[in-house]
Amino acid sequence: xxxxxxxxxxxxxxxxxxxxxxxxxxxxxxxxxxxxxxxxxxxxxxxxxxxxxxxxxxxxxxxxxxxxxxxxxxxxxxxxxxxxxxxxxxxxxxxxxxxxxxxxxxxxxxxxxxxxxxxxxxxxxxxxxxxxxxxxxxxxxxxxxxxxxxxxxxxxxxxxxxxxxxxxxxxxxxxxxxxxxxxxxxxxxxxxxxxxxxxxxxxxxxxxxxxxxxxxxxxxxxxxxxxxxxxxxxxxxxxxxxxxxxxxxxxxxxxxxxxxxxxxxxxxxxxxxxxxxxxxxxxxxxxxxxxxxxxxxxxxxxxxxxxxxxxxxxxxxxxxxxxxxxxxxxxxxxxxxxxxxxxxxxxxxxxxxxxxxxxxxxxxxxxxxxxxxxxxxxxxxxxxxxxxxxxxxxxxxxxxxxxxxxxxxxxxxxxxxxxxxxxxxxxxxxxxxxxxxxxxxxxxxxxxxxxxxxxxxxxxxxxxxxxxxxxxxxxxxxxxxxxxxxxxxxxxxxxxxxxxxxxxxxxxxxxxxxxxxxxxxxxxxxxxxxxxxxxxxxxxxxxxxxxxxxxxxxxxxxxxxxxxxxxxxxxxxxxxxxxxxxxxxxxxxxxxxxxxxxxxxxxxxxxxxxxxxxxxxxxxxxxxxxxxxxxxxxxxxxxxxxxxxxxxxxxxxxxxxxxxxxxxxxxxxxxxxxxxxxxxxxxxxxxxxxxxxxxxxxxxxxxxxxxxxxxxxxxxxxxxxxxxxxxxxxxxxxxxxxxxxxxxxxxxxx
Amino acid sequence: xxxxxxxxxxxxxxxxxxxxxxxxxxxxxxxxxxxxxxxxxxxxxxxxxxxxxxxxxxxxxxxxxxxxxxxxxxxxxxxxxxxxxxxxxxxxxxxxxxxxxxxxxxxxxxxxxxxxxxxxxxxxxxxxxxxxxxxxxxxxxxxxxxxxxxxxxxxxxxxxxxxxxxxxxxxxxxxxxxxxxxxxxxxxxxxxxxxxxx
Numbered sequence: 001x002x003x004x005x006x007x008x009x010x011x012x013x014x015x016x017x018x019x020x021x022x023x024x025x026x027x028x029x030x031x032x033x034x035x036x037x038x039x040x041x042x043x044x045x046x047x048x049x050x051x052x053x054x055x056x057x058x059x060x061x062x063x064x065x066x067x068x069x070x071x072x073x074x075x076x077x078x079x080x081x082x083x084x085x086x087x088x089x090x091x092x093x094x095x096x097x098x099x100x101x102x103x104x105x106x107x108x109x110x111x112x113x114x115x116x117x118x119x120x121x122x123x124x125x126x127x128x129x130x131x132x133x134x135x136x137x138x139x140x141x142x143x144x145x146x147x148x149x150x151x152x153x154x155x156x157x158x159x160x161x162x163x164x165x166x167x168x169x170x171x172x173x174x175x176x177x178x179x180x181x182x183x184x185x186x187x188x189x190x191x192x193x194x195x196x197x198x199x200x201x202x203x204x205x206x207x208x209x210x211x212x213x214x215x216x217x218x219x220x221x222x223x224x225x226x227x228x229x230x231x232x233x234x235x236x237x238x239x240x241x242x243x244x245x246x247x248x249x250x251x252x253x254x255x256x257x258x259x260x261x262x263x264x265x266x267x268x269x270x271x272x273x274x275x276x277x278x279x280x281x282x283x284x285x286x287x288x289x290x291x292x293x294x295x296x297x298x299x300x301x302x303x304x305x306x307x308x309x310x311x312x313x314x315x316x317x318x319x320x321x322x323x324x325x326x327x328x329x330x331x332x333x334x335x336x337x338x339x340x341x342x343x344x345x346x347x348x349x350x351x352x353x354x355x356x357x358x359x360x361x362x363x364x365x366x367x368x369x370x371x372x373x374x375x376x377x378x379x380x381x382x383x384x385x386x387x388x389x390x391x392x393x394x395x396x397x398x399x400x401x402x403x404x405x406x407x408x409x410x411x412x413x414x415x416x417x418x419x420x421x422x423x424x425x426x427x428x429x430x431x432x433x434x435x436x437x438x439x440x441x442x443x444x445x446x447x448x449x450x451x452x453x454x455x456x457x458x459x460x461x462x463x464x465x466x467x468x469x470x471x472x473x474x475x476x477x478x479x480x481x482x483x484x485x486x487x488x489x490x491x492x493x494x495x496x497x498x499x500x501x502x503x504x505x506x507x508x509x510x511x512x513x514x515x516x517x518x519x520x521x522x523x524x525x526x527x528x529x530x531x532x533x534x535x536x537x538x539x540x541x542x543x544x545x546x547x548x549x550x551x552x553x554x555x556x557x558x559x560x561x562x563x564x565x566x567x568x569x570x571x572x573x574x575x576x577x578x579x580x581x582x583x584x585x586x587x588x589x590x591x592x593x594x595x596x597x598x599x600x601x602x603x604x605x606x607x608x609x610x611x612x613x614x615x616x617x618x619x620x621x622x623x624x625x626x627x628x629x630x631x632x633x634x635x636x637x638x639x640x641x642x643x644x645x646x647x648x649x650x651x652x653x654x655x656x657x658x659x660x661x662x663x664x665x666x667x668x669x670x671x672x673x674x675x676x677x678x679x680x681x682x683x684x685x686x687x688x689x690x691x692x693x694x695x696x697x698x699x700x701x702x703x704x705x706x707x708x709x710x711x712x713x714x715x716x717x718x719x720x721x722x723x724x725x726x727x728x729x730x731x732x733x734x735x736x737x738x739x740x741x742x743x744x745x746x747x748x749x750x
Numbered sequence: 751x752x753x754x755x756x757x758x759x760x761x762x763x764x765x766x767x768x769x770x771x772x773x774x775x776x777x778x779x780x781x782x783x784x785x786x787x788x789x790x791x792x793x794x795x796x797x798x799x800x801x802x803x804x805x806x807x808x809x810x811x812x813x814x815x816x817x818x819x820x821x822x823x824x825x826x827x828x829x830x831x832x833x834x835x836x837x838x839x840x841x842x843x844x845x846x847x848x849x850x851x852x853x854x855x856x857x858x859x860x861x862x863x864x865x866x867x868x869x870x871x872x873x874x875x876x877x878x879x880x881x882x883x884x885x886x887x888x889x890x891x892x893x894x895x896x897x898x899x900x901x902x903x904x905x906x907x908x909x910x911x912x913x914x915x916x917x918x919x920x921x922x923x924x925x926x927x928x929x930x931x932x933x934x935x936x937x938x939x940x941x942x943x944x945x946x947x948x
Contacts (some may be wrong), residue, residue: 142829199834225834246893253836361840442831469831475795526830551829 061375078104103127110134111571113151113175114596117622118159128384130169130194131160137574137616138524139549140174141199144576144614145600148629153177153200157505161188169194169220177201179207179231188212193245194220204229205256212238219272222250230256233677237262241269248275252301252335257281267293274329277301283308284320291323300327302335305343305362320346334358334383341368350402358383360409366391374399385406386421386442393425397432405463415470419444423451423476430454437495438463443474446503451485454491465500471527474504481505487512490520497544500524510534514541522547532559539563551573557584560615563593568619576600576614582635585615589635596620597635598628856910856932860888861939871929879919884908884937892937907938 078101081087087599091101106129110116113135122128135151153175160167167189177200185192192215205228206471211221212235235259239246244266267273267290274297278287282303291297320343324330330350339362352375359369360383369388373379379400384392386408396403406429408421421443427450429436436458446468454461466486474481482503490496490513497519501509505528514537521544530537537556538545539562548570556579567588569572582599589597600614624634859866867887874880880890892906908920910929920928920935 139829139832141834142832143835144829226834227836350804360837363841410831410833413831415831442833453779467831471827471830524832526832552827 010054028632045530047123049308074100075104082107084109106130108132112618112620112621113156114625115571115620117616118501120154120621122159122163123425125545126163128160128164129165129167130171131156131164132171132173133175134173135175137549137572138174138547139576144551146602146629146631148176149600149632150627150629151175152291152627153181157181157184159341161185165189166191168192169196171196171198172200173198174200176202176203177207179204179210182207183210186210187582189215191217193217194222196220196222196224197226198222198224199226201227204231205233205235205254206231206233206316209233209253212236213240216240218244219245220248221246222248222275223253224250225253226255228256230255234259234262236266239266244270245272246270246567247272248299249273250275250277250301250304252279252337254279255281260286260556264289264293270294271296273297275299275332277334278303280304284340284343285318288318288320288323291327295326296329297327298329298330299356300330300335301341302333302337305336306338306340321349325349326612328353330354332356332381341365344368344372347372348375352377354379356381359388360385360407363411365389365706366395370395372666376400378402381405383409386410386419387421388709389625390422390425390428393421394428394432396689397428400433401435403429403433403436406433406436407440407444409440410442410469413442413445413469415445419469423447423449426450427453430457434458435460437461440465440467440500442467443467444469445473446482446485447477448475448480448482448485448488449477452480455485455488459493460495461493464493465498466502466526467500468503470503472504477559481509482510483512488514490516496520498522501528502526503528506530506698507534507537511538517542521545525550525553527552527748529553529555531554531633533560535559536562539566543569545569546571550578551576553578555579557581557587560584560588564588567595567617569594572616572618574614575612578612580612580615582610582612585612585617588617594619594621597625599633599635601631601633637652807938810877843917852884858884858887858935858937860906860937863888869935871932876925881908881920884935890937905939908935909938910935 005207074097078087078090079091081101081104084107087101091098091123102124103140103714105125106127107119108125108130109132110121110126111134113133133153133156136145136149137151139145140149151174152194153172161184165188168191170185170192171194177197178235179572182203185195194209195215195218196204206743208221208223208228211218246266249266249270256279258279260282264284264286273294276290276294276297277299278290278301280303282290284303284305284307286308287303287305288713291300324347327350331352331353332616333347333350333356336359341364344364348371351372354376355378357372357376357379358381363385364387366389369392373382373392373395380402382396382400382403382405384407388395393408394407408425410419418448421441423443426441426443426446429439430450430453434457436454437460439454439461440463446466451466454464468482476487484503486499486501486505486509490499496517498511499517499522501513501524507530510533511522511527511552517523517538518541520542523538523542523545526546532555534553535550536559538548539559543566545566546569551574553575555575560575560580563573585597585599588595595617597617597618598616599612601614602613622638628634808845854872855868857866857868857871869883869887871880874883885892890906891933892908909917910920910928912918913933915934923931
């Protein structure tokens with residue numbers, strides 16, 4: 001709801017300002033947001049005079065401090081800012097905006113749990129309601145990372161337990177979560193509402209039981225593709241006996257049997273339940289009973305979709321068709337974990353309503369899928385196994401004109417077999433589903449022609465992930481590399497932000513990506529490229545690249561070094577079984593002190609110290625993490641250790657986020673910041689070092705910051721490596737010390 | 751402001767011209783294709799090549815074959831294709847259940863007993879363990895197992911049907927081979943058992 005109180009300018013009623021000033025005092029930062037607990041939709045901070053200020057006596061009139069007024073206004077406005085990017089930008093404007101933004105942010109998103117410490121995050125943001133944390137890199141899903149690498153939820157939950165007692169939502173991806181962590185979570189947050197665990201592990205049904213029993217306000221418990229150990233605790237029985245607030249209960253990945261009666265009773269006493277995704281222990285007969293209890297469901301995961309083995313088929317089979325027909329709101333269907341295709345016709349009544357259908361665990365043929373899919377006119381998301389063959393995909397293309405997302409998974413994840421889907425299926429989809437935005441396609445063979453066709457027919461593509469399972473496999477018809485196909489994708493799909501390549505690829509493919517992939521953020525490479533040039537093209541050409549994961553490709557140290565200018569802008573870089581040496585990685589660590597450079601050893605590689613099995617590097621404000629397992633070594637910059645980054649104030653956090661918008665035009669020398677303290681004149685440091693950097697910050701320009709030009713003469717060690725962040729920290733020191741010189745008006749560029 | 755102007759003229763800006771580039775490179779417009787080696791800091795490219803190629807064997811010989819264009823050996827590579835293990839194993843399990851003789855659960859019949867049992871062969875690591883389990887399950891003595899002589903010392907002879915459909919005496923082949931080829935077990939009794947040399 002929009003507030004009916006307009007933010008006021010500074011020349012209005014002094015009473016209003018006075019009262020607000022007591023609210024906005026410096027000491028008041030940590031007051032619980034009681035206004036927002038009671039009025040979710042009206043988050044303004046008491047604009048009316050006298051309301052909510054808590055003090056009955058009117059203090060003596062004092063002229064309002066102008067910044068304070070600005071902060072009041074700002075706070076009211078910033079509540080409405082929800083986009084993370086906008087908030088980050090707002091926090092850079094000036095210190096006042098930084099502070100107010102931090103007070104008004106309620107959703108905390110941390111894309112790499114090691115980029116910032118729990119302490120730093122909770123100090124900066126005091127009023128968080130929702131936390132999203134991502135841990136391990138994606139390649140860990142494919143056993144490319146030894147177990148116990150890290151990404152522990154424990155330090156986060158302990159810090160949040162103290163800092164955010166009113167936390168409502170936790171969303172974790174690829175984190176290690178223990179039962180103890182879940183117990184602490186359940187105990188610490190009385191208003192806890194949503195727990196979403198995606199690709200997590202380390203916990204079991206006993207942890208779930210604690211959450212179920214103690215989180216009385218729980219609305220959402222979603223376990224997606226997570227590994228849940230069977231502690232032989234029936235966690236479903238632990239939900240309180242009273243009516244629940246449950247809106248979403250997703251546990252299709254939990255492979256432990258549950259007590260069906262307990263589940264049925266739970267569903268019966270959860271009137272708000274809209275999303276229910278069952279695990280494979282639930283038979284179709286049991287599904288029937290649940291559907292009858294919950295016809296209001298919008299999202300249903302059907303469990304096994306086959307009869308239980310115990311049932312002696314004595315009773316008459318229930319009327320599955322009518323059960324489905326009764327679910328008039330059902331738009332998203334999944335499950336079918338052990339499907340007996342004879343039961344498929346039961347879902348006919350709802351096909352025409354479906355916007356999302358997940359058959360990715362259902363081994364069904366083209367003939368079996370056709371009658372279903374031919375009714376799914378509204379389908380937008382379709383996940384399926386390649387068992388439906390090209391023919392099945394053609395049927396999809398014929399009907400699903402609204403399709404936005406398609407994922408085709410292989411039943412047999414091997415390389416040297418014939419394979420049921422191919423370029424034929426891809427071509428058909430490209431012709432039929434013109435609105436396609438996201439595709440993940442596993443196949444054994446492919447042609448450039450089909451990929452090029454898709455690039456032209458589906459201009460809205462944002463995500464293109466093609467996995468030709470045979471490594472280095474060329475175009476099946478022409479025998480050429482797949483360069484042209486992927487080249488066409490980056491060239492023609494102007495909205496593409498995520499790309500995964502495969503098949504036989506030369507450096508040319510990467511030249512295309514570097515040339516045309518200007519907004520690509522995520523790139524996955526495996527068994528591709530000829531030389532360092534491949535990686536160089538990408539690092540030099542893709543300014544928006546944030547996540548780069550590479551395996552088994554011939555890229556070496558030289559290529560790695562060519563990305564120095566960009567690594568601080570990235571969330572992470574993963575390179576495994578490439579041609580990197582320890583020295584090369586050490587150089588990166590040396591040049592970029594705010595990068596954590598992890599070298600991870602493969603289990604079977606005993607001695608090779610010089611060769612790097614896996615490089616995983618990411619920017620971080622915290623330096624090397626403390627929970628490093630023995631198979632990981634973190635390369636550190638030997639020179640810069642003492643004193644170089646001595647200002648660990650939150651100015652550095654600003655510099656951190658500033659990097660993207662600041663351009664360093666010419667940098668050759670780096671200074672040891674320790675000596676910056678001994679400045680005599682405006683530009684010299686102990687007579688030894690002077691820093692010259694031309695900095696442009698478009699945001700700063702708008703609020704009147706100054707441009708600086710500081711000549712660098714020499715570096716303490718006579719070396720010439722780049723450290724952008726150290727420079728920026730120096731600059732902020734100089735701003736503080738009022739050594740500002742306004743010179744020139746060269747433009748800033750990214 | 752004036753200060754800076756004056757200062758600028760004093761400085762030899764050309765000499766202190768700042769450019770963006772790789773460490774050690776003089777031409778910063780384009781990062782050089784091979785970074786100039788600061789000899790005391792880094793091993794030469796040759797040695798790093800060598801040591802790299804040594805380690806590649808742990809994956810497969812793929813990378814070494816790449817350049818001469820020979821199709822790489824299709825050895826099983828870790829994490830490829832990029833499917834989560836849950837999904838990869840999901841259909842593997844199904845397959846295993848359907849394939850006969852792959853080991854794991856096998857039916858056990860005992861002559862004279864009215865119904866059969868099933869045991870999971872994977873649970874046992876050796877013949878003595880298996881035989882002990884069978885003895886416990888059916889309350890009979892099969893006797894001691896010795897590598898040379900097979901089962902000895904009772905009227906019961908444990909036999910199994912292998913992949914080829916032949917009935918064999920338990921204990922003749924190495925355990926691992928037995929596990930892979932055993933389809934079902936039958937504990938013979940009496941005269942038939944004697945035919946096996948027990």
